[in-house]
Amino acid sequence: MSATSAARISRGERLNAGEKPGRLGSELATRGIRLTRQRRVILHVMDTAQRHLDAAEILDRARKIDSQVHAVTVYRTLDLLKQLGLIDELDLLHIRGDRHYYESHGPRDHIHIACLHCGKVREYESALFEELKKRIEREFDMKISVTRTEIGGYCLSCAEELASQKKRP
Amino acid sequence: MSATSAARISRGERLNAGEKPGRLGSELATRGIRLTRQRRVILHVMDTAQRHLDAAEILDRARKIDSQVHAVTVYRTLDLLKQLGLIDELDLLHIRGDRHYYESHGPRDHIHIACLHCGKVREYESALFEELKKRIEREFDMKISVTRTEIGGYCLSCAEELASQKKRP
DNA sequence: ATAGATGCAAATATTTTGCCGCCAG
DNA sequence: CTGGCGGCAAAATATTTGCATCTAT
Numbered sequence: 001m002s003a004t005s006a007a008r009i010s011r012g013e014r015l016n017a018g019e020k021p022g023r024l025g026s027e028l029a030t031r032g033i034r035l036t037r038q039r040r041v042i043l044h045v046m047d048t049a050q051r052h053l054d055a056a057e058i059l060d061r062a063r064k065i066d067s068q069v070h071a072v073t074v075y076r077t078l079d080l081l082k083q084l085g086l087i088d089e090l091d092l093l094h095i096r097g098d099r100h101y102y103e104s105h106g107p108r109d110h111i112h113i114a115c116l117h118c119g120k121v122r123e124y125e126s127a128l129f130e131e132l133k134k135r136i137e138r139e140f141d142m143k144i145s146v147t148r149t150e151i152g153g154y155c156l157s158c159a160e161e162l163a164s165q166k167k168r169p
Numbered sequence: 170m171s172a173t174s175a176a177r178i179s180r181g182e183r184l185n186a187g188e189k190p191g192r193l194g195s196e197l198a199t200r201g202i203r204l205t206r207q208r209r210v211i212l213h214v215m216d217t218a219q220r221h222l223d224a225a226e227i228l229d230r231a232r233k234i235d236s237q238v239h240a241v242t243v244y245r246t247l248d249l250l251k252q253l254g255l256i257d258e259l260d261l262l263h264i265r266g267d268r269h270y271y272e273s274h275g276p277r278d279h280i281h282i283a284c285l286h287c288g289k290v291r292e293y294e295s296a297l298f299e300e301l302k303k304r305i306e307r308e309f310d311m312k313i314s315v316t317r318t319e320i321g322g323y324c325l326s327c328a329e330e331l332a333s334q335k336k337r338p
Numbered sequence: 339a340t341a342g343a344t345g346c347a348a349a350t351a352t353t354t355t356g357c358c359g360c361c362a363g
Numbered sequence: 364c365t366g367g368c369g370g371c372a373a374a375a376t377a378t379t380t381g382c383a384t385c386t387a388t
Contacts, residue, residue: 034387036343055377070345075378091260093317098269098353099377113309122309128301132280136293136320140282144322148262151305153313203362205368224352242369244353267378268352 022047024104027086041066042077052090052101052121078102085146093152095119109133111149117158191216193273196255210235211246221259221270221290247271254315262321264288278302280318286327 021029024043028035045053045061053061055074062069081087081102090101092114109130110123133144154162190198193212197204214222214230222230224243231238250256250271259270261283278299279292302313323331 032388034342036387038344068345071377072346072379073344076343089263093315094258097376100267111305113305113311115311116314124305124309126301126304128297128304132295132297132301133320135295135297136280136282137322140291140293141325142282142284142322143328144320145285146262146321147319149318150316151302151313152315153306153311156310159312201363203367205362207369237370239370240352241354241371245369266351 024081024086027084031084033080037066038062038069038073039077041069042074046081046087046102046104049103052092052103054099054101056099058102088146088148090148090150092121093150095152109147111151113151113153115155115158116152117154117162120155193250193255196253200253202249206235207231207238207242208246210238211243215250215256215271215273218272221261221272223268223270225268227271257315257317259317259319261290262319264321278316280320282320282322284324284327285321286323286331289324 021035021040022043024047025035025040028039028043041062042058044065045058049061055071055078058078059069059071059074062074078087078089082089086104087102088105090103090112091098092101092112093116095114095116096119108125110125111129112121113124114121129149133147136142137144190204190209191213193216194204194209197208197212210231211227213234214227218230224240224247227247228238228240228243231243247256247258251258255273256271257274259272259281260267261270261281262285264283264285265288277294279294280298281290282293283290298318302316305311306313
């Protein structure tokens with residue numbers, strides 16, 4: 001087709017050609033992996049996300065930046081990032097259905113703590129958990145390469161809400 | 170249809186009418202939940218499983234006992250058991266695709282430790298993990314009702330296999 | 339120039355739903 | 364007897380694949 005790249009880019013948030021890549025982009029560049037226009041957009045979405053997104057949400061946000069991004073490309077890019085260990089795939093205890101959620105993961109592991117009622121997810125880093133991992137590596141003769149810990153319960157405000165509903169339903 | 174229950178039951182493993190219910194069956198009975206023929210079969214499969222099964226595997230095993238069991242019923246029964254908190258739904262880090270795996274869960278939590286190469290899953294109970302949960306409950310003012318910890322790595326034999334392949338591919 | 343990416347459509351895979359007849363309690 | 368269940372088919376959802384075309388390097 002004859003449209004230029006610029007013409008495809010929406011009016012909202014945009015990615016300048018010269019913009020410096022985020023963490024994920026740098027990682028791919030380091031490994032000599034081709035950085036296409038679509039990948040740059042998807043990586044930007046992942047790099048700047050403030051919460052866990054599923055594939056459809058990633059697609060939505062990517063399209064707001066560049067309407068030409070396709071669902072298939074999102075899936076393929078997520079696969080690539082998973083393979084490289086640059087993102088984690090979470091299920092968050094299926095609180096909101098069976099979708100998968102993705103997060104760009106930094107150098108440290110963390111535990112996901114989710115409220116089963118309001119769905120809010122908090123993160124928690126813990127020396128105790130690091131200790132647990134070390135112990136498992138020793139006892140099972142195994143080098144751990146990925147961990148996923150999801151804990152569900154009711155946060156204080158939801159617990160109160162539910163308790164008061166129980167009194168007068 | 171006019172076939173009797175007995176006629177529908179296959180020649181292999183079978184469930185006698187008088188057979189005492191396993192843990193899951195007792196739980197449902199206690200709660201006054203109807204125990205149909207199909208549920209009995211599915212609960213039996215879950216109660217006696219020695220490893221994590223996905224829905225299709227549960228269906229297969231159930232059909233070996235009673236060929237009339239349907240996929241829909243398996244899904245509905247699994248939902249029921251999930252709701253009641255009698256089984257856990259695992260993803261096992263998607264080692265083997267995006268299916269869900271189920272296990273009847275006893276009184277204690279355990280951590281799942283999976284080899285990313287051979288797919289073997291081992292379980293691990295840990296006082297350290299219990300301590301971690303207590304600490305989280307305190308720090309987040311939250312009553313934990315479900316946890317899921319999945320740890321992936323390469324077991325000793327797979328690590329060796331992979332290392333030797335690397336030398337001469 | 340060319341290996342590797344993308345787009346599109348169609349195929350898979352998995353799980354859910356509506357409706358009706360059936361059965362456990 | 365009767366309200367909850369299960370069967371069936373069809374729908375909904377989510378993800379993957381084949382192939383032709385395009386593009387980043």
